[in-house]
Amino acid sequence: MLFRILKLTFVWGLLTLAACSGEDVFESPPLSQFQHTDITLESAAVSRDGQLSIVSEQGKVCVWNNNNNTRLFDCITGDDAKHIELVGLSDDKTTFYISNRMAIHAFSLQTGQLIGSWSTGQNIARDIAISANGHVLLVGYRTGEAEVINTRTQHNTLFKIHRLDINSVALSADGRTAISGSSDKYAYVWSTLSGEILQKFKLATRVNHVSMNEQGSLGFAIDSVDDRVFLDLQSGEELSELNIFANFIEFNDSQFINNDKWFLTGSPKSKIYLWQVASGNLLAEYGAATKGQRSSILAVGFDEGAQQITTQNSSGVLEIWPYQSQSKKD
Numbered sequence: 001m002l003f004r005i006l007k008l009t010f011v012w013g014l015l016t017l018a019a020c021s022g023e024d025v026f027e028s029p030p031l032s033q034f035q036h037t038d039i040t041l042e043s044a045a046v047s048r049d050g051q052l053s054i055v056s057e058q059g060k061v062c063v064w065n066n067n068n069n070t071r072l073f074d075c076i077t078g079d080d081a082k083h084i085e086l087v088g089l090s091d092d093k094t095t096f097y098i099s100n101r102m103a104i105h106a107f108s109l110q111t112g113q114l115i116g117s118w119s120t121g122q123n124i125a126r127d128i129a130i131s132a133n134g135h136v137l138l139v140g141y142r143t144g145e146a147e148v149i150n151t152r153t154q155h156n157t158l159f160k161i162h163r164l165d166i167n168s169v170a171l172s173a174d175g176r177t178a179i180s181g182s183s184d185k186y187a188y189v190w191s192t193l194s195g196e197i198l199q200k201f202k203l204a205t206r207v208n209h210v211s212m213n214e215q216g217s218l219g220f221a222i223d224s225v226d227d228r229v230f231l232d233l234q235s236g237e238e239l240s241e242l243n244i245f246a247n248f249i250e251f252n253d254s255q256f257i258n259n260d261k262w263f264l265t266g267s268p269k270s271k272i273y274l275w276q277v278a279s280g281n282l283l284a285e286y287g288a289a290t291k292g293q294r295s296s297i298l299a300v301g302f303d304e305g306a307q308q309i310t311t312q313n314s315s316g317v318l319e320i321w322p323y324q325s326q327s328k329k330d
Contacts, residue, residue, distance in 0.1 A: 026274075026284040030319040031308065033289060034069050036062070037316035041298060042084055046318075048091045048255065050301030050310025052109070053318055054098070056084040061098050063109065066310060066318055073112035080105055088130045091173065091214075095134025095151060101125045104137065106151045116151055123147075127168045131175030132214070138178050138192060140166030146180060148192045159195035161188055168209045172216030179219050179233070181207030187221040189233045199236045203227040211263075213256040218277070220263060222251060230263070230277050243280040257302040264309065266297030272311050274323065289317045 039057040046053045046066070053064040059082050062075040075081075076098070086099040095115065097106045101124050106115040123141040130137055137149040144162035146169065149155075162182035169180045171192070181187045183206040189199040203223040211220040212233070222228040228242040228249060242249070254265045262283065263275040274284035288295055288311060295313040302309055302323075309321040 025282050028284075028286065028322050030286070030289075030321050032320045034066070034318045035316055036064060036312075036318060039316060041312075041314050041316055043087050044298040044312040044314070045087045045089055045096075045253075046299040046301040046310050046312050047089045047093055048301055049303045049305075050308070050320075051303065052089055052093060053299070053312050054087045054089060054096055055312065055316065056081070056087055056098065057316070061087065063096065063112070064318075072109070076107075076112075086125060086128050088128060090130050090134030091132035092134065095130065097128060097130060097137060099125055099128055104128065104139065104149070106134075106137065116154055118149055118156065120147075126166055129169045129171040129178070131171050132173035133175075136171065136175030136192065138169050138171050138175075140169040140180055142166070144182060144184070146178070146195075148178075157195075159190075161190060161195070161197070162186065164206075167207060170210050170212040170219075172212055173214040174216075177212070177216035177233075179210045179212045179221075181210040181221055183207070185223070187219070187231070189216075189219065199231075199233055201229070201231055201236070201238075203229070209251045209254065211254040211256065213260050218256060218260055220254060220256075222249065224248070230280065240278060240280040242275060242282075244282060252297055253299045255300055255302060257304075264300050264302055266300040266311055268294075268296040270294040270297065270313070272297055272300060272309065272321065274309075284323060286311075286321050288313045288319060289315060 036055050043056045060075045061081045063072045083100045084098045089096045093109050104118045125139050127140045139147040142165040146159050146161045148157045162184050164183040166180050166182050178192050179189050187201040187207050190197045204227045205223045205225045209222050219231040219233045226247050230239040250268050251265045265273045270288045272286040295315040299312040311319050
């Protein structure tokens with residue numbers, strides 16, 4: 001296990017984490033903010049580029065265009081919109097899903113019309129991922145099983161992947177490769193076509209969050225105590241570890257960006273972090289708007305063209321952030 005102590009410094013009265021190389025971590029206020037709702041969100045997601053948001057609040061689910069702060073269509077209400085705790089969008093902006101953990105509904109992002117619905121039966125969904133074209137949904141269950149759903153053909157296949165509950169899942173862009181993290185302390189890389197386990201990574205304690213790049217070649221896994229590693233999903237080797245000496249770090253959402261050189265994360269503690277994949281060093285840190293107590297960062301996105309980070313927090317606030325552009329840190 002690699003551990004390096006981060007230095008604490010004060011910059012203009014602000015407590016700032018300093019990288020182990022001695023360089024200060026980049027910080028900045030948001031470039032802009034927009035309040036989607038005054039009600040605490042049950043769940044939220046943003047598109048990969050941050051241009052769209054889904055927000056779920058007390059019996060209502062709305063999809064927003066973040067470019068002009070308008071809703072794409074009428075919000076979903078009624079029984080289907082109650083207790084929605086899992087939401088997501090496809091990268092191509094054709095499909096989105098919502099789930100109360102017992103049922104899953106997929107909709108068109110163009111029209112808002114329902115594409116399909118699936119019951120989880122006696123299983124309880126812990127996490128859901130969607131392929132880039134919206135054709136594949138991956139559902140991780142408390143039983144350690146994972147279900148692969150084709151939203152176009154309505155065909156679904158159930159695989160027994162882990163011994164204990166699955167806490168987090170992620171998909172490659174084409175939907176053919178999955179990574180799942182479980183309370184059995186393993187992160188597995190596997191084929192969604194056959195259920196074959198391709199790679200196994202054992203962490204110290206239960207795996208709480210996993211992430212995968214678009215190609216399915218690079219992954220990340222974090223456990224409940226102090227393992228937080230970048231993984232080569234083809235060779236099965238550990239590449240690096242987050243370079244921070246602290247226990248009990250949590251992430252709600254994450255994304256590989258900048259040609260997979262950087263890793264963007266959102267935490268329950270109102271913080272957005274930007275990491276360098278090669279070294280695990282912390283490059284940037286942002287503090288989100290809070291309402292009352294702290295707000296949880298529910299979703300993160302990155303606009304490659306505008307070079308901006310987008311976050312959605314549990315206080316209903318969408319925020320846009322600059323990123324640190326320094327080629328020496330690539």
